[in-house]
Amino acid sequence: SQQGEEDPQALSIQEGENATMNCSYKTSINNLQWYRQNSGRGLVHLILIRSNEREKHSGRLRVTLDTSKKSSSLLITASRAADTASYFCATAPNRDDKIIFGKGTRLHILP
Amino acid sequence: EAQVTQNPRYLITVTGKKLTVTCSQNMNHEYMSWYRQDPGLGLRQIYYSMNVEVTDKGDVPEGYKVSRKEKRNFPLILESPSPNQTSLYFCASSLAGIHEQYFGPGTRLTVT
Numbered sequence: 516s517q518q519g520e521e522d523p524q525a526l527s528i529q530e531g532e533n534a535t536m537n538c539s540y541k542t543s544i545n546n547l548q549w550y551r552q553n554s555g556r557g558l559v560h561l562i563l564i565r566s567n568e569r570e571k572h573s574g575r576l577r578v579t580l581d582t583s584k585k586s587s588s589l590l591i592t593a594s595r596a597a598d599t600a601s602y603f604c605a606t607a608p609n610r611d612d613k614i615i616f617g618k619g620t621r622l623h624i625l626p
Numbered sequence: 627e628a629q630v631t632q633n634p635r636y637l638i639t640v641t642g643k644k645l646t647v648t649c650s651q652n653m654n655h656e657y658m659s660w661y662r663q664d665p666g667l668g669l670r671q672i673y674y675s676m677n678v679e680v681t682d683k684g685d686v687p688e689g690y691k692v693s694r695k696e697k698r699n700f701p702l703i704l705e706s707p708s709p710n711q712t713s714l715y716f717c718a719s720s721l722a723g724i725h726e727q728y729f730g731p732g733t734r735l736t737v738t
Contacts, residue, residue: 545724557630557716557729558669603668607724612676613684614659614723618668 521604521620529625534591536620538604539584545607547580547587552601552619561589561602591622599624628653630730632717638736639707647702647733649717657720658700659684659727660692662713669716674723675700707737 522537538547546565550558564571564580564587571578577590591598601619608615630651639645651658659674661684671684675694689711691703700719704711714734718727 548726550727555714555732555734557731558718558727559729560726563726605727612657612674612682612723613671614674614727615671615685616661616669618666 521602521617523620524618525621525623527623527625528594530594530596532594534594534598534622534624536589536602536622538587538589538617540587540604540606540615541585542606542608543582547578548605548607549576549578549587549589550603550605550616552603554600558603594622594624596624596626598622628728630717630719630728632715632730632733634733635731636734638738640738641708642706645704645707645735647704647715647717647735649700649702649730650698651700651717651719651728652698653719653728654697655719655721655728656697657723657725657727658694659718659720659723660690660700660702661716661718662686662711663716663732664713672702672715676723707735709737711735712737 548563549561552558562573575592580587601621603619605616633648656677660672661669663669670686673692675681717730720727
């Protein structure tokens, strides 16, 4: 079952603009994580936000979590060409040891 | 260097011929997992292991087997591969399931 669902499926923006991606999930969670994948390569962990946190920053990344709406957003500020990749959210449901990934958002940064 | 390795990276095989994809991590992680990635479906967890001799089914375990005899290794076994198992496979490890995962480079499997 797919718990995390990213939105939009694809996003194209100009270099320098901000990119926002959203993730919705269905069950209560321990934490939510965001990953980046460059074309067919292994995923790279970006940031983890715990269920009792509302916002977290890491460099140009800002993640928010709204557990009442079961949603999270990833904001990438001042986008660069190197940010072109697919972005996935992953959730670790409570009382479960599975990790559930969404289908991802394909981000394309235009020069 | 901390890493997760997978072998082989590419494999073309025929229906029914048993194969094993190896996965090894050097970070002393307890949690290891296998995923498959298909276009439009994202990553789906096949099996995971909380520790040595402890394995459990993910969302798509049919047609796969795993074992965890040593902490560092978590091989994925396809006893009788079928064309619908053609996919990109990733192994990952973490301190525990709820922590950040480190991914291997992937194994692209084609079953004809």
